[in-house]
Every structure is written in C-alpha cells, then in structure tokens.
Amino acid sequence: MSQEFHDALIRSKRQSWIFILCFTLLLGGFVASLLLAWSDGAMTRSTQNGWKDFAHGAPMRALAEDLRQTPLANWLGRKQRELGWLALDDLGPRVSAGCPGWLFLNDELTVHPDGAHQAEARARIVQEIHHDLRTRGSQLLVVLVPDKSRVEAAHGCALPRSPRLEARYEDWKNRLDAAGIPWVDLLPVLTQVHQNTGAAFDRSDTHWNIDGARAAADATARELKNLGFAPATPIHFKIDTGTPQARWGDLVRLAGLEQLPESWRPAPDTVPLVNITSQAPDAAELGADALFGDSQDSRVTLAGTSFSRNAHFADFLAAALNAEVGNLARDGGGFARSMRDVLEQEQRASQPTPWVIWEIPERMLQEPLTAEEESLRRLLKTGATAPVPTM
Numbered sequence: 001m002s003q004e005f006h007d008a009l010i011r012s013k014r015q016s017w018i019f020i021l022c023f024t025l026l027l028g029g030f031v032a033s034l035l036l037a038w039s040d041g042a043m044t045r046s047t048q049n050g051w052k053d054f055a056h057g058a059p060m061r062a063l064a065e066d067l068r069q070t071p072l073a074n075w076l077g078r079k080q081r082e083l084g085w086l087a088l089d090d091l092g093p094r095v096s097a098g099c100p101g102w103l104f105l106n107d108e109l110t111v112h113p114d115g116a117h118q119a120e121a122r123a124r125i126v127q128e129i130h131h132d133l134r135t136r137g138s139q140l141l142v143v144l145v146p147d148k149s150r151v152e153a154a155h156g157c158a159l160p161r162s163p164r165l166e167a168r169y170e171d172w173k174n175r176l177d178a179a180g181i182p183w184v185d186l187l188p189v190l191t192q193v194h195q196n197t198g199a200a201f202d203r204s205d206t207h208w209n210i211d212g213a214r215a216a217a218d219a220t221a222r223e224l225k226n227l228g229f230a231p232a233t234p235i236h237f238k239i240d241t242g243t244p245q246a247r248w249g250d251l252v253r254l255a256g257l258e259q260l261p262e263s264w265r266p267a268p269d270t271v272p273l274v275n276i277t278s279q280a281p282d283a284a285e286l287g288a289d290a291l292f293g294d295s296q297d298s299r300v301t302l303a304g305t306s307f308s309r310n311a312h313f314a315d316f317l318a319a320a321l322n323a324e325v326g327n328l329a330r331d332g333g334g335f336a337r338s339m340r341d342v343l344e345q346e347q348r349a350s351q352p353t354p355w356v357i358w359e360i361p362e363r364m365l366q367e368p369l370t371a372e373e374e375s376l377r378r379l380l381k382t383g384a385t386a387p388v389p390t391m
Helices: 003-039 044-049 058-067 071-088 115-136 168-179 187-197 210-226 250-254 313-321 337-348 371-383
Strands: 095-097 103-105 139-145 183-185 236-247 269-279 300-303 325-327 355-361
Touching (some): 115 355, 139 210, 168 183, 183 187, 183 210, 210 313, 210 355, 269 313, 337 355
Parallel strands (some): 300 325
Antiparallel strands (some): 095 103, 236 269
16 A cells, blocks of 8 residues: 555545534534523424424424524524625625615515505505594504615615515505595605705614604604694603714624624714703693693504614604603514504503504515414404494
C-alpha cells in the first residue's frame, strides 16, 4: 500500500467520523429540542389533530408545522436567514427590499385568488357590526390604513406590487359608502405627509412613523367631531419630543436579523422619543359633569391592530379629541380579534360606549377568512338585538 493511499484512507476515515459525530450531535439536539417542546406544550397542532384525516397527510403536516417551532429548528432557521442576508442580501419569505434602506412586508404584496370574495365577506361583517352597535346606541367609525407599499411607492424601486392590488383600497371605500358606514380616508392624508416630509412610514417597520401617526390621528379626530363627538370636559395633552434615536423596526425581526450585530443589520430608522401626558382641565372648562364624573356621551373606544399601538397613534388621537381613548387594539390581532373584545365588552356593559373607532389595515381585506372572524359573526348572532338589513 502506497503512503499516499494510506494517508487518503486515514483522511477519509477521519472525515467520516467527523460527519458521523456532527450528524449524531445534530440528531441528539433535534430529539432533545423536540422533547423539550413537547414537555412545554408547544406541539399544539399535532396534539389537536391527532390521527384525524390520516389518509390525506394531516398528521404529518401538523407535525411539520410544530417541528418548525422547536428551539433547534428556530436556531437553524435564524442562522440560515442571517447567512442568506449576509451572503445574498436575502430577506426571507416575509420581507422584500425596495429602494436602498427600505423594507416592505410581503403580506401587502400577496394576491389572494379569492380576494374579492373575502373582501365582500368582511364588508358584510363590518356592516353587521355597524348595525349592531347602532342598535345599542353606539356610533362606529372605520379607519382604513392604506398599504405602506401604496403610500411609499416612490421608495419601492423594483418592488413587485401587482396591478391587481391597485383597486383594493378604492373597492373597500365604495363598499363602506354603499353601506352608509362612516369612515376615514387616510390615503390622501398619508400621501401629503410623504410629500411634506419624505415618508409617512418608517423604513424598517411595517407601520407609520411619528408624522404619519399624528396626521392619521388628527384626520380621525376631525371625522369623529363631524359625526357629533364633543368631550363634556376637555382634557389637554402635552406633547414633548426628545432627541431622535436609532431603532430597528419589526421588518428586521420578521426577516430574522434582529440578533445580528447592529452594523450587520439593515439600516435602522431614526425615531424621535415622544412623551404625551394629560393635564388637568382648566377650572373654567369644568361643567356639571365634572361633579359626577365625565359624561357617558364622550367615551371613546379604539379597536384595531398594531397600527393603533405604534408611533403613539392612540395618544395623538386622544390629544386631538381632548378626551381619553380606551385602546383595545391588539398586536397581531388581525381583522377581528380586537373588535371581538369590544363587542364582548359592550354586551357586558350596563351602558354602551357611544363612540367606537375601528382601525383596519388594507392588506387584511382580501386575506382568507379566519376562525376569529367566524367566531365574531357567531357573537353578533347571539348578541344582536335586531335583524341586519340586506346590503
């Protein structure tokens, strides 16, 4: 046996053992991760599905979804996304890049095959809720938030936004008008902010920036006042703005890059620190309601999504209304969850909330209906006090 052959054989054996060791460690880590996830109750899809629909592969699909959430799978997925970004500028399946420094959520860019039908179904739900609240003595105001990729189209560059999405916002406006539902058109408002300041949304975030949130809140307050809102005892708010600081938005997290060193991540936004505090009303403004508590006619409830919880939108809204706003919006609440909270609260309350604002992002209008929305309709059927008119 030649020395070269002997050395190659030794090297091959060494590489094989290294491969076997790495595979064993990876397999052991995977098993440990799976057992840990199972003990923590994280295997929810597999547990709920069991062996149901076995012939069509439902148990394996449920298991695959659960396995993706195990600690090891999360770690490997995060490392893959980080390497993809560092090597190829790849942002993963949920985020797309526009012009340099600008990130966009792919959910906005998705064309749903049955989108028009889903939008019609949601319009019907909004009409039912409007009727239900009106029967109870409440006024609904819908706030429609246009897509970031629509408002910031100038920063999209080669962003692949389908022409089929262009009519989505206008169609929804027409449905609300046809049903007689008051609503706030934020597209011209945010477009004006974009023209005046260069952007109405943060570059690295799904949501509007401080300027966009404040303009949206002012427009919402104007519409609510046009509907007859007036606080019995005006509350004044002080708005202080501090030094801008770097902040990475939720799109960096959705791309799986939030744990990279700061210099390796996409560029952050520069966001001013804002502090909004309420002040005691002047003595001259105190009416009879101040002796017995504020009038029931000036209570405002805000339902919605993370838009209502970002960039101080709810605080700016309270300041523009000179009234407290009960914010029931939810991060990740989708179209229905926050409004379900409002309806459940109204059904328990001895007196109705006279003003309900519902903030809805455009991108959610054509998404497939969820179990949350079906449960919302069931809640309406059990709690409504009068039949719903046909649309």
